[in-house]
Amino acid sequence: MPHCKEIKLGNVWRSCNKIRSAIFRVGLNLWEYYLPLDHGKTNLITESQFTSVLSGPLKIVLALSDQEISELADYFKVPDGRILYRQLCEVIHGSVPDFSKNEPLVSGLEWEDPLQVNRLSGTEERRLSVLITKIASIVNLRKLLLMPFFQDYELVTKNNGTVTIAHFARILDYLKILVSADDFNLLIKRYQKDGYTINYMAFVNDIDNTIKYMEAYGILDLGGDVVSQFPGRVISAELPKLPRPEIGKILAASIFGKQSIFHPALEPPKEQRDLMTLMTRIQRHILENRIRLSEFFEDFDPLRCGKVTVSQFHRCLDAIGISGLHRLYLSLPEIETIVTQYKDPIDAGRVCWKTFEDDVNQVFTTQELEKCPSPEIEKPPQEVANLPKMGAKVWDNVQPPMRDLCEEAVEKVKNKTMKRGILLKPWFRDYDKNNNGHVSRSQMRQSILASGILLSDEELYALEERFNDDVGFNYFWFLREVEPKMEEEPLYAGYVEEMKKVNAPKRPRPGTNDEKDIIQVLAKIKGKVVRERVNIMQFMRDYDRCNEEVIHRADFERALSAAGFALTPCEMETITEIFSSPKRCCCVDYKRFCETVEEAFTQACLHRAPLIIPLQHVPAKDCTRNFLNFDERQTVNNALQKLCKKPDLKTNLMSIFTDYDKTKCGTVSQHMFMKALSLRNMADMISRKEFDAVCKAFGFERGMRDEVDYRAFMKLLDILHANDKHLPF
Structure with missing residues (x-):
């Protein structure tokens, strides 16, 4: 037909590639735009509907021209004029690669491993294995400790497990470990780090593992040397026809599993932990190091929406795992497990870090606890508190013979330390430079041997199985088992018991009749108000915020205590009961109480009776301590009659008296009172019984002792001398 335009497949394919690149870049899904238009689910829509999607909301994203949209419509058109959109969606989305199924080539954590080494070829691996075996045999034969020689250099440089190549060569020369130039270059190629340093921790670890391997499979003789000694003094991996000490031991090695010393590629992968175990480990790490998770994620979430990208979540987890005290290592599959759990259901490329933070912070407190404050919360949870160390075995799952052997070894060490008075901690502390409570296996054996405790290899192995973890031998835990503290009684056991009795809650004593008499209580309060001019209203007005003229009983008692009224609990109860509000039983009518106390100065409603002259309350100093009976009154009367002469x-x-009263308070002690009477020859006029009765009659309590009110005494003598008559007692 002349009006039909010829469709070129190259143009259609070019348009499909443009749509595919936009989808790969933005993450669109054409099915979401076309499925709502297909109500009958026939995979066919009209041409106008097909064109409206590509030229409408997706025109800017796909960048398709009208001619390209027309060519796509013509290509996917069926004979009845409708468009088969299903074929277009399958062509576009069927060729998009799924990168989530591919394993990562580099995890980014290789160089953070302290035992990371470089890869070698198969031939070089074989040469290095033989070379390490030779060095290990010399180290074991001479009983050398390699780690202290490297750590002395690290104490100065702080290189975190690395030394320079020159210093590494000097250490080998100082230890008389002679290697050829080719072998030294092979060691550098294997353990080189950062281009100019040597990872000596990985080197020493390989030496220790090789020695353990040779001891376990009988490669060493009783003297600690290899069964078939290597010829020559210079160690070289290129010497022809070297003896094969591992021949005949491969079968035994295959029985007990693959060894990673000569076959690192055959090392079994670590068991991946489940999600609950990972969250418990993270909670334990957060609890021990007191880490606040929000400080790591908020920098990547400026809008505070509670979500970050997957790569940012990876980065934050890496930063959280690095601590000044401990190191929490999470493998890539374990991180992927956490990401899958907390992935945003709307956007698959983001992670809900706020939900992750709330779950982890459960180790500190429970969310929304204010809504239900009654339940008792145990923090930290029991499963977090009892979580074993990383790498430590669950002792309940160990075979019974191994557990019995370990218990026997611990009991043997405990008995020897208690009988001989041995302190094991100094021996372990010499090797623990970082004071993290861990030493290596060889250092553990040397510490126990140096303290004079002889254990068999089986018993030492049982101790290692019990107290080993990822860091090493936990000698803190071991010392708690073998060095129990003796229970000693306190030096001041009697004093402690007395203090317990003093601090024990006392029973309330029953109130006296005076404490229950409101007249006596008000007289006591009025006397203090008159003497010290106390304004009670200013202490109680602050508690009446709504100006209701009533306050709570607790506030009333608090106000009286602040004003300085030393009232007993019985007196306080008496006042609150008398002045309680009739409409509110839990409150006190403080306004009526203040008016009653103010009667000590004036009377109320004087404007209604202007002829009444108010009388001021005169506080009495008498109390139960200076109360006199009839006989004592007669004795005081006779004594005063003699003295008034x-x-x-x-x-x-x-x-x-004035000279003895230094503070001019009007009272002197009984000793000073007797001394003053003696100076004027008046003490001989009365007997000792009469003197005690006079001191009691004019007694006044000041501080913690009874004194004599000499002013009242002298005033009464003047009155008796002037009137020359009997006392009115």
């Missing part, structure tokens, strides 16, 4: 005008007794 010498008036103050002749004896000048008042000046002596």
Whole structure:
């Protein structure tokens, strides 16, 4: 037909590639746009509907021209004029690669491993294995400790497990370990790090593992040397026809599993932990190091939406795992497990870090605890508190013979330390430079041997199985088992018991009749108000915020205590009961109480009776301590009749009392009172019984002792001398 335009497949394919690149870049899904238009689910829509999607909301994203949209419509058109959109969606989405199924080539954590080494070829691996075996045999034969020689250099440089190539060569030369130039270059190629340093921790670890391997499979003789000694003094991996000490031991090695010393590629992969175990480990790490998770994620979430990308979540987890005290290692599959659990259901490329933080912070507290404050919360949870160390075995799952052997070894060490008075901690502490409570296996054996405790290899192996973890031998845990503290009684056991009795809650004593008498209580309060001019209203007005003229009983008692009224609990209860509000039983009418106390100065409603002269309350100093009965009154009467014969005008007794009263408070002690009477020859006029009765009659409590009110005494003598009559007692 002349009006039909010829369709070129190259143009259609070019348009499909443009749509495919836009989808790969933005993440679109054409099915979401076309399925709502297909109500009958026939995979066919009209041409206008097909064109409206590509030229409407997706025109800017796909960047298709009208001619390209027309060519796509013509290509996927069926004979009835409708468009088969299903074929277009399959062509576009069927060729998009799924990168999530591919394993990562580099995890980014290789160089953070302290035992990371470089890869070698198969031939070089074989040469290095033989070379390490030779060095290990010399180290074991001479009983050398390689780690202290490297750590002395690290204490100065702080290189975190690395030394320079020159220093590595000097250490080998100092230890008389002679290697050829080719072998030294092979060691550098294997353990080189950062281009100019040597990872000596990986080197020493390979040496220790090789020695353990040779001891376990009988490659060493009783003297600690290899069964078939290597010829020559210079160690070289290129010497012809070297003896094969591992021949005949491969079968035994295959029985007990693959060894990673000569076959690192055959090392079994670590068992991946489940999600609950990972969350428990993270909670334990957060609890021990007191880490606040929000500080790591908020920098990547400026809008505070609670979500970050997957790569940012990876980065934050890596930063959280690095701590000044501990190191929490999470493998890539374990991180992927956490990401899958907390992935955003709307956007698959983002992770809900706020939900992750709430779940981890359960180790500190429970969310929304204010809504249900009654339940008792145990923090940290029991499963987090009892979580074993990384790499430590669950001792309940160990075979019974191994557990019995370990218990026997621990009991043997405990008995020897208690009988001989041995301190094991200094021996372990010499090897623990970082004071993290861990030493290596060889250092553990040397510490126990140096302390004079002889254990068999089986018993030492049982101790390692019990107290080993990822860091090493936990000697803190071991010392808690073998060095129990003796229970000693306190040196001040009697003093402690007395203090417990003193601090024990006391029973409330029953109130006296005076404490229950409101007249006596008000007299006590009025006397203090008159003497010290206390304004009670200013102490109680602050508690009446709504100006209701009533306050709570607790506030009323608090106000009286602040004002300085030393009332007993019984007196306080008496006042609150008398002045309680009739409409509100839990409150006190403080306004009525203040008006009653103010009667000590004036009377209420004087404007209604202007002729009444108010009388001010005169507080009495008498109390139960200076109460006199009839006989004592007669004794005091006789004593005063004798003393009034010498008036103050002749004896000048008042000046002596004034000299003794340094603070001018009007009272002196009984000793000073007797001394003043003796100076004026008045003490001989009365007996000791009469003197005690006079001191009691004019007694006044000041501080923690009873004194004599000499002013009242002198005033009464003047009155008796002037009137020359009997006392009114």
